[in-house]
Amino acid sequence: MSVKSTAVGGSPAKSRAASRGRSKNRSGDGPEFVQLLTPEGERVEHSEYAVDLTPQELRGLYRDMVLTRRFDGEAVTLQRQGELGLWASLLGQEAAQIGSGRATRHDDYVFPTYREHGVAWTRDVDPLNLLGMFRGVNNGGWDPNENNFHLYTIVIGSQTLHATGYAMGVAKDGADSAVLAYFGDGASSQGDVAEAFTFAAVYNAPVVFFCQNNQWAISEPTERQSRVPIYQRAAGYGFPGVRVDGNDVLAVLAVTRAALDHARSGQGPMLVEAFTYRMGAHTTTDDPTRYRSDEEREEWAGKDPIARLKAYLDREGLADEAFYAEVGAESDALAKRVREGVRGMPDPEPMAIFEHAYADGHALVDEERARFAEYQASFEDTTAGTGR
Amino acid sequence: MDRTTRTMPIAKALNESLRKALDDDPKVLVMGEDVGKLGGVFRITDGLQKDFGESRVIDTPLAESGIIGTAIGLALRGYRPVTEIQFDGFVFPAYDQIVTQLAKMHARALGKIKLPVVIRIPYGGGIGAVEHHSESPEALFAHVAGLKIVSPSNANDAYWMLQQAIQCDDPVIFFEPKRRYWDKGEVDVAAVPGDLHKAVVARPGTDLTLAAYGPMVKVCLEAAAVAAEEGRSLEVVDLRSLSPIDFDTVQASVERTGRLVVVHEAPVFYGAGGEIAARITERSFYHLEAPVLRVGGFHAPYPPARLEEEYLPGLDRVLDAVDRALAF
Numbered sequence: 001m002s003v004k005s006t007a008v009g010g011s012p013a014k015s016r017a018a019s020r021g022r023s024k025n026r027s028g029d030g031p032e033f034v035q036l037l038t039p040e041g042e043r044v045e046h047s048e049y050a051v052d053l054t055p056q057e058l059r060g061l062y063r064d065m066v067l068t069r070r071f072d073g074e075a076v077t078l079q080r081q082g083e084l085g086l087w088a089s090l091l092g093q094e095a096a097q098i099g100s101g102r103a104t105r106h107d108d109y110v111f112p113t114y115r116e117h118g119v120a121w122t123r124d125v126d127p128l129n130l131l132g133m134f135r136g137v138n139n140g141g142w143d144p145n146e147n148n149f150h151l152y153t154i155v156i157g158s159q160t161l162h163a164t165g166y167a168m169g170v171a172k173d174g175a176d177s178a179v180l181a182y183f184g185d186g187a188s189s190q191g192d193v194a195e196a197f198t199f200a201a202v203y204n205a206p207v208v209f210f211c212q213n214n215q216w217a218i219s220e221p222t223e224r225q226s227r228v229p230i231y232q233r234a235a236g237y238g239f240p241g242v243r244v245d246g247n248d249v250l251a252v253l254a255v256t257r258a259a260l261d262h263a264r265s266g267q268g269p270m271l272v273e274a275f276t277y278r279m280g281a282h283t284t285t286d287d288p289t290r291y292r293s294d295e296e297r298e299e300w301a302g303k304d305p306i307a308r309l310k311a312y313l314d315r316e317g318l319a320d321e322a323f324y325a326e327v328g329a330e331s332d333a334l335a336k337r338v339r340e341g342v343r344g345m346p347d348p349e350p351m352a353i354f355e356h357a358y359a360d361g362h363a364l365v366d367e368e369r370a371r372f373a374e375y376q377a378s379f380e381d382t383t384a385g386t387g388r
Numbered sequence: 389m390d391r392t393t394r395t396m397p398i399a400k401a402l403n404e405s406l407r408k409a410l411d412d413d414p415k416v417l418v419m420g421e422d423v424g425k426l427g428g429v430f431r432i433t434d435g436l437q438k439d440f441g442e443s444r445v446i447d448t449p450l451a452e453s454g455i456i457g458t459a460i461g462l463a464l465r466g467y468r469p470v471t472e473i474q475f476d477g478f479v480f481p482a483y484d485q486i487v488t489q490l491a492k493m494h495a496r497a498l499g500k501i502k503l504p505v506v507i508r509i510p511y512g513g514g515i516g517a518v519e520h521h522s523e524s525p526e527a528l529f530a531h532v533a534g535l536k537i538v539s540p541s542n543a544n545d546a547y548w549m550l551q552q553a554i555q556c557d558d559p560v561i562f563f564e565p566k567r568r569y570w571d572k573g574e575v576d577v578a579a580v581p582g583d584l585h586k587a588v589v590a591r592p593g594t595d596l597t598l599a600a601y602g603p604m605v606k607v608c609l610e611a612a613a614v615a616a617e618e619g620r621s622l623e624v625v626d627l628r629s630l631s632p633i634d635f636d637t638v639q640a641s642v643e644r645t646g647r648l649v650v651v652h653e654a655p656v657f658y659g660a661g662g663e664i665a666a667r668i669t670e671r672s673f674y675h676l677e678a679p680v681l682r683v684g685g686f687h688a689p690y691p692p693a694r695l696e697e698e699y700l701p702g703l704d705r706v707l708d709a710v711d712r713a714l715a716f
Contacts, residue, residue, distance in 0.1 A: 139492075143500040144464070151496050155488045161454060162489070165461020172443055173465070192485070195454035202449055356499040357533050359557040363585065363632035365533070 033243040033275050036250040039303040041311025049254040055318040061102065061249050062313060063327050065094040065306045068118040070331040071127050074338050075117075075134070079284040083342050084134045088115045092247070092279030095305030096212045098122060099252025100180065100274070103260055107148070107177040109170075111163035114152040115212075116182050123149040127334070128341040137348055157183055157190030160209060164196045167207035167263070178263040179207040180256070186217025188233070189225045197237040197269070206263035209234075209271045210256065212246060214278035219291040231273035239269045246276030247305040277303070350376060392578035398540070399569040401547040402432045402508075404577070406470065409554045410440045416554060417462060419446040420455060420472030420508075429474055430510055430569055452482035459505045460490055468504045470554055476511040477520025483528075490559045491534030502557040506550075511539075512603045512653050513700055514567035516693040523690050524654035529561050530631045530663075537631040538584060539563040541605035543573035545628060548581040556584065563630075565603035585629035587637035593623035596647040596713055599638055599664060601627040604651045604701065611706040622710065630660055638664065639671045646677035647713045651701055656684040678716035683709045 034049050053061075072090050079087040090097060093115070101122025104110060112119055120130055129142040133152060140151035153159035163181030170177050187193055188211060200207050211230050215222055226233070234241025240262070244255040252274055259270040277300035281288050288297075313319040354369040396404070409416045418433055418440075424447035427434030437445035448455050452473060459469035473479045479486075486507065493503055513522030530537045536558050540546040546564070553560040582588075590605060591612050598608040605626045612622035625641050627633060642648045648668055650661035661682035668680055683701045691699045 138498060139496045141496075141498040141500075144497060145501070150464070151493070153489075155484065158457065158485065158489050161457025161485065162461040162464065164454075165458030165463075166465045167461070168458060169462045169465030169467055172467075191481075192453055192457060195449070195451040195457065198449050198451060199454050199458050356495040356497075358536070359494050359499065359502045362536070362558075363634070365632075 033245045034251045034255050035245040035248050036254060037248045037308055037312055039247070039308050041308045041315055043250075043312060043316075046251070046254075049251065049258060051250050051254040051257075053250070058309070058313060059319050059323060061098055061253070062306070062309050062319070063330070064098040064102065064118070064121060065249065065309065066327050067331055067334055068094050068098060068121050069306065070335055071121070071338060072117055074335040075131065076280070076284060078131075078339065078342050079134070084131065084284075085136045086134050086283050086285060088134075088283045089278075089280035090115050090117050092277045092300065092305070093212055093214055094118055095249035095309075096246040096252055096274040096276045099249040100210050100256040100272070103253050103256035104180055105177070105260070107175070108260065109148040109150070109163075109166055109177065109179045111150045111159040111166070111179065111181045112152055113156075113159065113182050113184060113187070114154050115184075116152070119182065120149055123147040125149050127338055128345070131338070131342050132345065135342060135345055137345055157187035157192040157196075159183070160187070160193050160196035161199070163207050164200045164203075164205055164269075167200065167205035167269075168203050170206055171203070176264050177206070178260040179205075180260065181207055181209050183209065183211055184217065185211065185213040185215065185222045185225055185230060186220065187211075188230050197234070197239075197271075200269035201237045201239055204266070204268040206266070207269045208256065208259040208263050209269060210259075211271065211273045212276055213273050214246075214276050216278055216282070216288070216292065218282040218286060219288075229273065231271055234271035239271065241271035241273065243273045243275055246274030247300075247303045247308070249305055249309055393574050393576045395572050395574050396543055397570045397572045398543045398546045398565070399430060399432055401543040401573075401575050402550055402564065403434055403436070404575070405547045405550040406433060406436060407439070408577075409470065409551060410436065410444060413468065413554075415466060415468050417444050417446060417467050417469045418472070419448050419459060419469055421448055421450055421474050423447060423472050428472060430566065432508070432510075432564075432569075433472065452478055452480075453485050456482040456485040456490060456505070456507065460485065460493065460503060463503050463505050464501060468506075468554060470506040470508065473507060473509045475517075475521045476509055476523040476525055479507075479509055479525065482507075486529070486535070486559075486561075487532050491532050494558070495534060503559050504554075504557050505559045506553045506556075507559070507561045508550075509561060509563050510566035510569075511563045512565055512567060513690065513696045514603065516696070518693070519690070522693075522696065524652065524685065526561075526563055526630055527654055527659050530660065534559065535631060536560045536585070536629070537563065538629045539565065539602035540628065541565065541568070541590075541600075541602055541626050543571070544575045544579075545626075547575045547577065548579075549584055549628065552581060552584040563602060568603050568606065571606070585632050585634060587625050587627045587629070587634035589623060589637070589641060590626040591622070591624040593621040593645065595621045595645055596649065596710055597623045597625055597638070597641040597645045598649050598651060598706065598710070599625045599627055599641075600651040601630060601660075602653075604653060607701065607703060607706060608651055611703050611710065614703065614707065615710060620710070620714070627660075633660070633664065633667075635664075635667050635671065638668060642668055642672050643675045646675055647716075648676070648680045649683060649706070649709045649713055650680065651683045651706055651709075652685075653700055654685055655687055656682045657687045659684055678713045681709045681713050
């Protein structure tokens with residue numbers, strides 16, 4: 001019953017929007033998507049989704065994407081240098097992340113996967129916070145409530161349920177915030193994502209499910225996850241789904257804003273599928289040459305999210321050399337800060353193993369902590385005793 | 389009997405406890421399958437939705453991972469969800485959320501967030517049910533750091549331990565001895581409770597200690613009564629908590645009696661009994677007059693109902709172990 005009323009109450013406008021959006025396909029392959037900026041940097045209009053940004057805001061999106069890419073590249077380098085154990089690069093997904101992240105309001109809440117470095121940037125999360133877990137000094141460690149940006153979740157799809165529960169709480173509180181849950185094309189196969197869709201739908205929770213379909217779940221193509229385009233799954237749960245050009249920061253911003261407004265205004269969940277491409281490896285341990293072609297990558301390189309916004313800025317004369325130089329300098333400074341920050345990141349003390357296992361304490365943890373401290377201290381005594 | 393003390397079955401004590409928690413704290417939520425109009429399949433949540441509304445007593449979709457996963461999200465928003473898993477054997481779809489998320493999220497955040505989620509699970513056999521309705525999976529959870537595991541054996545503990553579990557800032561799995569739901573006992577709603585994780589001596593004795601929890605406490609008390617007729621004095625320790633375990637109380641008892649038999653419905657292999665045997669051997673080696681013995685389920689799937697009387701440790705199996713321990 002609830003599913004039905006959700007569908008009736010919440011979806012028709014956006015469902016129509018989604019279908020109209022499809023009719024405006026400009027990609028030429030596969031199902032249509034919402035696009036406001038072509039790969040060549042030509043501004044186009046869409047019947048349902050629009051953005052009206054000032055030149056400063058447009059330059060801001062460019063800056064966000066360039067800095068995010070630089071940060072990401074620096075992290076890959078740091079992994080190669082042995083400073084990080086692992087890194088999950090977002091290369092190629094800058095528009096999907098910056099566009100969606102910039103669509104959030106301060107009071108909205110974000111539940112990321114482990115690749116949302118660009119979204120974290122838009123939430124003012126210190127980039128160094130993201131590096132702790134990849135260096136191995138913690139498993140996250142930041143305060144999610146400081147920026148309404150939850151910890152990175154590694155188990156695929158789990159966070160979509162946390163986001164849904166959080167959104168149920170938002171609704172109970174009578175707040176008009178929305179929740180943004182990230183996941184990927186691989187995660188769309190997880191049962192937790194299906195359960196999140198179900199719970200969100202029947203409780204009409206103010207959550208937007210944002211799928212970055214980057215075409216590859218490590219080595220498996222999206223066709224191995226779904227027989228239908230991912231955004232179309234929403235219909236089966238009774239809420240609207242829409243596919244957006246994930247390499248078009250303007251379209252992602254417009255569609256995510258609309259979806260968040262939809263959720264915020266009591267119309268329930270929405271699914272956004274950002275059609276994008278993971279230009280790099282799954283993580284630094286991966287070798288994509290084993291499963292995908294150079295031609296495919298080259299084709300997507302031609303749809304680069306940063307190049308297309310720059311083409312638009314240049315075409316319209318919205319940015320000058322001084323601006324690009326400034327972003328370049330800022331980018332260098334960020335990279336330097338990240339490098340130095342990571343290298344100076346101390347290893348945790350051994351006793352940190354026991355900290356925070358429980359909030360209210362646990363007798364066994366106390367006992368093991370005391371014994372381990374004693375054991376550690378025994379080495380100090382030996383050293384002192386031998387006068388080494 | 390003063391007027392704060394009433395006699396009621398465990399099921400009613402749990403119901404009253406949930407009612408009080410909902411009354412005391414507007415952030416407490418009850419959620420699970422059929423917990424609303426039906427009042428739960430065991431009626432533990434009977435009448436709560438009527439009195440507290442659908443927003444606080446929530447009938448969920450039939451999806452256990454979804455129940456725990458959304459409870460985590462609600463806890464992150466500041467709520468204190470008390471979830472119900474309908475039967476022991478149905479918890480496994482939620483096992484991933486419990487083990488990889490609920491148990492670890494507080495540590496992942498270096499203590500900056502808390503996950504006060506209670507998971508109520510009716511467990512154990514003895515009700516003649518079909519498969520998956522009679523299991524004792526507590527060891528599968530006790531092995532995981534970040535979770536606390538408790539199990540009351542009587543009505544007063546059911547009332548108070550549930551209150552304390554809900555007030556705890558850590559996730560607590562609350563195993564309810566389903567075949568004892570209808571056992572009556574006195575509940576003192578005014579008495580200040582002791583530590584949630586403290587074991588208690590349910591019956592003092594001098595010759596041997598029986599350690600048990602949940603549904604097997606009653607069996608052990610009966611065994612002690614029978615043994616007393618034969619001139620043997622058995623002490624019964626009700627563990628109450630399985631993570632942490634109050635080893636101090638068990639140790640003190642064993643050092644008085646010199647012998648220990650651990651009893652649970654769960655399979656003996658890798659069960660709580662093994663952990664207790666190892667720890668007590670380590671702590672009380674020179675006090676032990678006999679090896680620690682264990683009585684419990686077999687390393688076989690829980691049998692069909694017509695065989696469960698053979699499978700479940702009863703009076704005779706407990707007394708047999710007592711005989712063997714005393715023979716050393």
